[in-house]
Amino acid sequence: MSIQEYPPIENIWFYLLVVGTLISMSTYIWQFRKTPGAKSQVYAQICKCTWLLTSVLMTISPGLPHKLFWNNFLRISCILSPYFWFLFVVEISGQKAKIPITFRYCIRTIIICLILGILTNFSHKLFWRYAWLEGQILSITLGPGVWVARLTSYLLCLLATVFSIRWIFITVGLRRHQALWFTFAAMFSVIGSILNFVPSAQKIAPLPLNFLINGVLLTWGFYHWHIYNILPLSQEIVIHDMIDGLIVIDEYGYIVDLNPSALSIFSKTTSCKIGDSFTRLTTVYPELAAITNDNIITIRGTLNEHRYYRLNMTLMKTHNQCLGKIIVLKDITKQKNQQTKLIEQQKALSILTERQRLGREIHDDRAQTCHFISLELQTIHFLLNTGQIKKR
Numbered sequence: 001m002s003i004q005e006y007p008p009i010e011n012i013w014f015y016l017l018v019v020g021t022l023i024s025m026s027t028y029i030w031q032f033r034k035t036p037g038a039k040s041q042v043y044a045q046i047c048k049c050t051w052l053l054t055s056v057l058m059t060i061s062p063g064l065p066h067k068l069f070w071n072n073f074l075r076i077s078c079i080l081s082p083y084f085w086f087l088f089v090v091e092i093s094g095q096k097a098k099i100p101i102t103f104r105y106c107i108r109t110i111i112i113c114l115i116l117g118i119l120t121n122f123s124h125k126l127f128w129r130y131a132w133l134e135g136q137i138l139s140i141t142l143g144p145g146v147w148v149a150r151l152t153s154y155l156l157c158l159l160a161t162v163f164s165i166r167w168i169f170i171t172v173g174l175r176r177h178q179a180l181w182f183t184f185a186a187m188f189s190v191i192g193s194i195l196n197f198v199p200s201a202q203k204i205a206p207l208p209l210n211f212l213i214n215g216v217l218l219t220w221g222f223y224h225w226h227i228y229n230i231l232p233l234s235q236e237i238v239i240h241d242m243i244d245g246l247i248v249i250d251e252y253g254y255i256v257d258l259n260p261s262a263l264s265i266f267s268k269t270t271s272c273k274i275g276d277s278f279t280r281l282t283t284v285y286p287e288l289a290a291i292t293n294d295n296i297i298t299i300r301g302t303l304n305e306h307r308y309y310r311l312n313m314t315l316m317k318t319h320n321q322c323l324g325k326i327i328v329l330k331d332i333t334k335q336k337n338q339q340t341k342l343i344e345q346q347k348a349l350s351i352l353t354e355r356q357r358l359g360r361e362i363h364d365d366r367a368q369t370c371h372f373i374s375l376e377l378q379t380i381h382f383l384l385n386t387g388q389i390k391k392r
Helices: 013-030 037-058 063-092 101-119 146-168 173-195 198-204 208-226 232-242 260-267 278-284 334-387
Strands: 004-005 128-134 137-142 244-251 255-258 297-300 306-319 321-331
Touching: 004 244, 013 208, 037 063, 037 208, 063 101, 063 137, 063 146, 101 278, 146 173, 173 208, 232 297, 232 321, 244 260, 255 260, 306 334
Parallel strands: none
Antiparallel strands: 004 137, 128 137, 244 255, 244 321, 297 306, 306 321
């Protein structure tokens, strides 16, 4: 029978300081939630906050029932933290496709079962059987469910480490430097978790200290210096500076993103911003209601000047599910004006050619008549002189 003890933690103020710092960093990271791995990192940081906060609440709680209540949430956060950390690793390194879907479902099912088992431990006693207080030290006899939870957490940490190391070897240049930085930062959480079981190391509060170092390195490097998300950053710059307008619409028909060019295109005639319904634009421009890749939309500018844009639409699909569509507006005003001018020139040339043809026909008929009359007069004059016809 294995017994686990939870002595009261020291430096509670430091635990709370780290919790506040992690929450602030999670709030900062959330604005980058479209970046691969950002949401998983936020969830992992929240789990770490819960881990530290429940440790504080276990220390300050007066009785055994309260300590056991917070101990359940401590165990849940210990399970979820490596899971979200594993998701963060595979998403940020672009290796998510390497994991079979069946394996993902199995891991999720195991974690859900473990959480439900912890919350319903009072009925089956699979995670802990007996608990008592020795002064301020909480002692718990562990059941088989705890070992399954630990094995799952260690397996996820091992997989995260393997994928981190693999990321180093499959990349080159800047991406390899990013992988090295990431792996270096991740080691602090692992070291903190190991030192947390060493009684002599509790004076320096190894767990919150290493959580803090890990969070600062990842948050500052990933989101402020853009160390890891160089590809999303490059895409963001290209989209922001591109001449063509770009609008992203979700599956519910709301505008979730648009670049400055698209904002400039529609700002001259109607208001258009992120969060608006796309139907507002379709009422002004019916061509947007049924978009094909050959549609051309006309927008009136200043001084009755018209601008012409060719529409190109791409559906955003993942796992056979349509999440929305991307509309690109390419300015073809110059080509349209040149085409109109060319048509007008062709019409003018055709009219001129017809006029010349008519002129030639009219000129040729008059000349032929005059020549015929001249020949007739010459014939009559000859006949008169030869006496073949007599004058009357």
